[in-house]
Amino acid sequence: xxxNIWFKRFVVSSLLLPISYFIFLGILxxxxxxxxxxxxxxxxxxxxxxxxxxxxxxxSSVIHDYLKIKTKESGLVSISLSxxxxxxxxxxxxxxxxxxENMAPSSVSSQYRAGSISKSMTALLTARLVDQNKFDINAxxxxxxxxxxxxxxxxxxxxxxxxxxxxxxxxxxFSWPPNDMFSATNYQTVAxxxxxxxxxxLLFNPGKQFSYSSYGYNLLSRVIEGSTNEDxxxxxxxxxxxxxxxxxxxxxxxxxxxxxxVKFYTAGDNKYGYAYPVDSSNKWAGGGFLxxxxxxxxxxxxxxxxDFISRKSKDFLFTPTDISKIGYGFGWLIRExxxxxxxxxxxxxxxxxxxxxxxLLIIPELGMVIxxxxxxxxxxxxxxxxxxxxxxxxHILLSEET
Numbered sequence: 001x002x003x004n005i006w007f008k009r010f011v012v013s014s015l016l017l018p019i020s021y022f023i024f025l026g027i028l029x030x031x032x033x034x035x036x037x038x039x040x041x042x043x044x045x046x047x048x049x050x051x052x053x054x055x056x057x058x059x060s061s062v063i064h065d066y067l068k069i070k071t072k073e074s075g076l077v078s079i080s081l082s083x084x085x086x087x088x089x090x091x092x093x094x095x096x097x098x099x100x101e102n103m104a105p106s107s108v109s110s111q112y113r114a115g116s117i118s119k120s121m122t123a124l125l126t127a128r129l130v131d132q133n134k135f136d137i138n139a140x141x142x143x144x145x146x147x148x149x150x151x152x153x154x155x156x157x158x159x160x161x162x163x164x165x166x167x168x169x170x171x172x173x174f175s176w177p178p179n180d181m182f183s184a185t186n187y188q189t190v191a192x193x194x195x196x197x198x199x200x201x202l203l204f205n206p207g208k209q210f211s212y213s214s215y216g217y218n219l220l221s222r223v224i225e226g227s228t229n230e231d232x233x234x235x236x237x238x239x240x241x242x243x244x245x246x247x248x249x250x251x252x253x254x255x256x257x258x259x260x261x262v263k264f265y266t267a268g269d270n271k272y273g274y275a276y277p278v279d280s281s282n283k284w285a286g287g288g289f290l291x292x293x294x295x296x297x298x299x300x301x302x303x304x305x306x307d308f309i310s311r312k313s314k315d316f317l318f319t320p321t322d323i324s325k326i327g328y329g330f331g332w333l334i335r336e337x338x339x340x341x342x343x344x345x346x347x348x349x350x351x352x353x354x355x356x357x358x359x360l361l362i363i364p365e366l367g368m369v370i371x372x373x374x375x376x377x378x379x380x381x382x383x384x385x386x387x388x389x390x391x392x393x394x395h396i397l398l399s400e401e402t
Contacts, residue, residue, distance in 0.1 A: 039100070039270050044071040046105035047078075047094040053085075056397075060091035063393055070389055071095040075270045076376045078106040078262070081389070082293035084301055085397055087367035092294045098262040098375065100272060111248050111260045111290040112373035113280075114358050115351020119217050121240060121249075121299065122285040123160060123331025126224065127313035128239045135227050137316065137330075141219070144226030148219075149199060153206045159220040160330040161321045163209065165202030166216040180282070181354065186255060187281040190222045190232050196282060210324045214286030217331075221285035232284060244302050246295040252280040252288050261290060262375040264355020275355025275377065287353055293371040300362045300369035303347065318347055339363075339391060340398045350387060353377050359386035363394065370394060 049064050051057050063081070071079045078096025082089070094106040114121070129135035136143075137160065142151035158164035169180040180196065187193035197215045204211070221232040228235060233251050241249050248260060254277070264275035280288035291299075302308040303317075320327045320334050327335045332347045344363050351358035356377040361370045370390040 037100075037272050039075065039077065039267065039272050040097070040103065043077070043097050043100075044068045044095050046097055046103075048105065048107045049091070049093040050108055051091055053088060053090040056085065056090050059397060060093070063091065063396055064093045064095070066392070066396065067093060067389075068095045074385065075267055076374050077265050077267055077272055078110075078376075079372060079374050079386075079389070080106055080108065080110060080112065080293050081370070081372045081393065082108070082297045083371075083393060083397070084297050084369045085367060087301060087304055089294070089297055089301070092292075092297075100263065100265070106262065106375075107260075108292060108294055109248055109260050110262050110375075111250075111258065111292055112262055112358060112375055113252060113264065113351070113353040113356025113377065114249075114287075114289045114291040114296070114373070115353040115356055115377070116214065116287050117291070117296060117349045117351040117358050117360050118283075118285060118287050118289040119214075119331045120349045120360065121236065121289060122217055122221060123317055124299070124302065124309065125236055125240050126156070126160060126220070126330070127309040127317055129224065129228065129235075130313055130316075131310045135224065141223045141226075144223050146226075150202060150206065155206075156220055156223055157316070157330070158206050159216045159223070161210075161324065162212050162216055162328060163207055163321060163323060164213070164216050164219075165204045165206050165209070165211070166213045166219055167197055167200055167203055168211065168213045168215065182276055182278055183282045184254075184277060184279050185282065186279050190218065190225060190284065193282045193284075194219055194222050208323075210321065210326075210328070212328075214283050217286035218283055240299075243308070244295075244298050246291070246298055249289060249291040249295045249299075251284055252290045254279045254281075258290065265376050266355070267376040272376075278354045280353075287351065291358075291373070293373050296358070296360045296371035296373075297369045300347075300360055300371065303362060304364060304367060304369075337391065339394050342398075348387070350384075357386055359390050361387070361390040361394070366398075368394060368397065 080094040082092035092108040096106050098104050098106040098110040137157040140152045141154050154164045225232050266273040317330045320329050337346050347362040358373045370393050372386045372389050
């Protein structure tokens with residue numbers, strides 16, 4: 001009899017534990033990912049508009065009106081946008097709120113999560129170091145790290161082109177958080193952060209397949225540290241942010257007060273919720289920077305300049321790898337787009353994160369760079385929503401009707 005009672009208790013306990021865990025996950029999902037507060041009416045009328053080139057003032061006003069409509073119709077908390085044409089920064093503007101609780105309008109200085117556009121920033125740093133003969137993207141990474149598992153088979157070029165076999169974020173329902181993207185752990189160094197995946201099995205033999213990986217870029221940043229004996233964030237600031245005057249671009253450090261950093265939300269059906277409070281220190285290089293569309297446009301303009309990186313470096317950044325079926329190069333997506341019935345070669349990258357969505361579009365032939373960001377993520381329409389917005393802005397700029 002006692003044995004039967006013990007067995008029943010064991011069965012009940014075994015069932016209650018996973019049931020309780022999934023109830024716990026459901027509560028957290030509702031709290032952090034399901035929008036359930038009404039977005040203030042008329043919030044899209046808040047914002048800012050700054051004209052840098054008055055020759056395009058009429059078109060910029062049309063774009064700002066369109067931005068307000070897009071913010072209203074999409075139910076986003078805010079959208080910030082900037083563009084350059086003929087290689088010159090032309091306009092920056094916003095629609096919506098950077099902080100709903102305090103009814104604070106979004107400004108052109110409001111800092112959003114750049115997400116995976118951080119990869120494009122890291123790619124530019126890599127190109128700068130290659131131009132200075134401080135880094136070899138074709139060397140195996142153990143020339144700089146010494147002891148990384150299978151590092152003698154992996155090159156930095158593979159890391160930058162997502163062909164190394166290093167995994168991306170992964171789900172594990174029996175650990176917390178259930179996805180690496182939700183990590184709230186604060187890592188003091190890049191070396192500490194790569195321990196998350198260092199001993200995981202490669203997805204495939206290096207150089208044989210394509211598999212998108214934010215952690216591949218995190219490892220790339222550690223290789224860069226090994227080659228230069230300098231901190232990755234220090235290098236980014238000195239080699240990329242300062243020379244390009246990116247005054248509102250920096251690491252998204254959770255434990256530091258950053259005055260211009262927006263509040264992060266989820267949204268849908270004109271309701272909002274609070275984005276899960278992640279820590280980005282596990283992915284600086286792959287998705288951990290804050291920025292503004294104005295700064296991202298400046299970043300894009302640097303790729304069109306003859307002075308910032310060499311032609312040789314541009315070739316490895318903007319040449320798709322043979323095994324990438326999506327046209328991915330080194331930190332950039334290369335594809336042909338049709339705008340106003342004319343085809344253009346474009347360079348771009350998107351970024352999706354907890355409470356943030358970003359897009360950066362470059363049309364080299366026109367000297368045109370367009371960037372948009374929102375403090376909502378995951379974006380209800382996916383990152384393609386802001387990509388479509390950027391393409392529509394290009395359409396307006398090329399249209400003869402305005």
